Every structure is written in C-alpha cells, then in structure tokens.
Amino acid sequence: MKEFTLDNGIKIPSVVVGVFRVEDAKIAYDMIRTALAVGYRHIDTAMIYGNEEAVGKAIKDSGVDRKDIFLTTKLWNDDQRSGKVNEAIETSLSKLGTEYVDLYLVHWPVKGTYADVWKKMEKVYENGKAKAIGVSNYNIHHLDDLLEKAEVIPAVNQIECYQYFSQENIVKYCRDKGICPEAWGPLGAGQSDILSNQVIMEIAEKHSKTPAQVVLRWNLQRGVVVIPKSVHENRLKENLDIYNFRLEDDDMQRICSLNKDLRLGADPDNFNF
Numbered sequence: 001m002k003e004f005t006l007d008n009g010i011k012i013p014s015v016v017v018g019v020f021r022v023e024d025a026k027i028a029y030d031m032i033r034t035a036l037a038v039g040y041r042h043i044d045t046a047m048i049y050g051n052e053e054a055v056g057k058a059i060k061d062s063g064v065d066r067k068d069i070f071l072t073t074k075l076w077n078d079d080q081r082s083g084k085v086n087e088a089i090e091t092s093l094s095k096l097g098t099e100y101v102d103l104y105l106v107h108w109p110v111k112g113t114y115a116d117v118w119k120k121m122e123k124v125y126e127n128g129k130a131k132a133i134g135v136s137n138y139n140i141h142h143l144d145d146l147l148e149k150a151e152v153i154p155a156v157n158q159i160e161c162y163q164y165f166s167q168e169n170i171v172k173y174c175r176d177k178g179i180c181p182e183a184w185g186p187l188g189a190g191q192s193d194i195l196s197n198q199v200i201m202e203i204a205e206k207h208s209k210t211p212a213q214v215v216l217r218w219n220l221q222r223g224v225v226v227i228p229k230s231v232h233e234n235r236l237k238e239n240l241d242i243y244n245f246r247l248e249d250d251d252m253q254r255i256c257s258l259n260k261d262l263r264l265g266a267d268p269d270n271f272n273f
Contacts, residue, residue: 001220002243006155007178010102010132013042013070014220015240018184018227020046025054031231032058036069038237044158044227046074046107047092056096066098074107074136075121077273081113085120089129104130105158109142109268115149122152132156134180137268140173147177158182161224163194163215163255164262175223182225184265186216191264199254207245210238217242218255 003011017035022028028051032043036058045055052073059069073096079088089104104124106117114135125133134156135146143157157174161167161183174181188194195211204214216226216239228239247255266273 004180004223004225006132006180007153008132008155010155011070012103012132012156012180012225013040014225015040015216015242016042016044016072016182016225016227017236018044018229019049019051019055020044020184020229021049022229022231023050025051027231028054029058031236033062034233035236036062036064038233039240040236041068042070042072042225044072045096046076046105047079047088048074048076048107052092052095053097056098060097070102071096071098072103072105073101074105075117077108077110080106080110080117083117083120085117085124089124093129100129100131102131103134103156104132105134105136105156108137108266108271108273109135109139114138114142115145118146118150118154122150125152134158136184137266139268140170142268143173143177143179153177154179156180156182156225158184158227160185160189160263160265161219162186162188162192163197163200163218163258164188164192164260165264166256166259168256168259171222171224180225181223182227183219184227186219186226187212187228188215189264192262194258197258199258203247203251203254206251207247209242209245212238213242213245214247214251214255217245217247218252221247221252
C-alpha cells in the first residue's frame with residue numbers, strides 16, 4: 001500500500017505531504033526538507049499556494065534524487081479562463097526548478113472551460129512536462145463531461161474526503177474508470193472533531209495506533225491516496241507510519257457509518273474564485 005499504480009503504469013506514493021496554506025517560504029522549505037528526511041516521497045503543491053519556489057529549493061537541497069520524488073502541482077482557475085495552460089506549466093516548472101512534474105492537476109472545474117482545458121492538458125502530457133495529468137475537485141458529472149472528449153483519461157481526481165464526507169459514490173466511480181482518487185483534508189482540515197470521535201478512538205486503541213493513523217488508514221484501504229498536512233516533525237512521522245497495521249472489515253464498516261455528507265471546503269458546483 002505504500003504505492004498505488006496509475007492507469008499509465010506510473011507508481012504514486014500513497015501518503016503525501018501537502019503544503020496548502022503554508023505561505024511562509026521558510027516554513028514551507030523546512031517542512032519539505034523534514035518530510036523528505038523522514039521518508040516522504042510525494043509532495044503536493046499548487047501555483048496558487050505561492051510556495052512552489054520554496055518546495056523546489058527544498059527538493060534540490062534535500063540530497064534526494066529528483067527521480068525518487070513524486071511531485072504534484074496544479075493549474076489555477078485564472079489560467080484556465082485565459083487558456084494559458086502551457087504558460088502556466090512552464091512558470092510552475094521554472095519556480096520548482098525541474099524539467100517535469102510527476103502529476104499536473106486542473107485545480108477546479110471552472111464552468112464553461114474545464115472540458116476544453118483538458119485538451120491542452122493532454123498536450124502538456126504529450127510534451128513530457130507532466131508524467132501524468134489529472135483533475136481536482138471534480139464531481140461525477142464533471143468527469144462525465146470531460147470523458148466525452150478525453151483521449152487521455154485523468155490519472156487522478158483529488159477531492160475533499162474524510163470520514164464525515166466519505167464521497168463513496170465518487171471514489172467508486174473513479175476506481176471503476178481507472179482514475180486514482182486522492183483525499184485532501186483527510187484529517188478533517190483542522191475544522192472537524194473527527195480525531196476525537198468515539199468510534200475512531202475505540203478503533204485506534206484496539207490497534208494501538210493514534211486516531212489520525214486510523215483516519216488515514218481507512219482511506220488507504222479504500223484505495224485512496226491521502227494528503228495530510230503538518231509542519232511538525234512528530235506529526236509528519238505519525239502520518240507516515242500507517243503501513244504496519246490493517247483495519248478489519250468491522251472497523252471499516254463502523255468508520256463508513258460516520259458519514260454525514262459534511263463538506264468543509266468549497267463546493268465544486270458553486271465556487272466564486
């Protein structure tokens with residue numbers, strides 16, 4: 001479970017260090033250096049996060065070979081609206097200090113553009129600037145629209161996904177279509193009481209693990225890549241230490257029953273940015 005395989009055969013590490021809302025360059029740099037030192041090999045950033053340069057410098061200074069790091073960044077909405085997809089990836093590559101990213105995602109499904117933008121994303125893939133391309137925050141109907149025109153199936157769909165918002169229908173849809181689901185906010189995005197939920201705490205005690213480790217493991221066992229975020233070394237280590245136990249079927253069912261369809265982030269069908 002340390003890696004999943006994308007539809008084009010590329011291996012994607014299943015636990016990711018994310019840098020959303022890490023706007024301070026030094027904190028982002030130190031966070032990535034620490035994450036790479038403790039064993040992470042998948043980094044998720046985006047143009048709009050404003051930290052691509054810090055991430056690129058941390059990778060360069062880490063001593064870890066670039067080919068051993070899976071690097072994700074994203075196409076922002078303004079660049080979709082302007083149609084400047086190639087310009088956007090070139091800017092990101094320059095800031096990251098790399099010739100390619102392993103995964104390039106369309107950040108949000110901008111109305112009226114997302115299906116046509118995908119054709120330009122396919123060019124990015126064909127030109128080798130991204131080893132894989134995918135989308136983020138796409139609901140099923142967005143994916144249906146895209147797949148009508150797509151020659152390259154999205155490798156990934158990165159969505160908000162945690163126990164109170166399990167997104168089971170989208171997860172199943174993606175798996176059936178050969179699209180790897182990724183979960184952002186898998187610990188509740190700092191806005192949820194999921195880590196103090198009684199069911200989670202009982203299961204954590206049963207397996208001698210922390211609630212966070214149980215929460216992340218649940219998604220892994222559903223075939224979902226997880227992107228927890230922490231700037232603290234002990235939490236980074238904790239979030240990565242989830243491969244040495246397995247939730248039983250009863251555990252999984254109890255956790256699945258916690259779903260409330262409680263979205264904490266923006267609605268992909270109704271956002272204004």
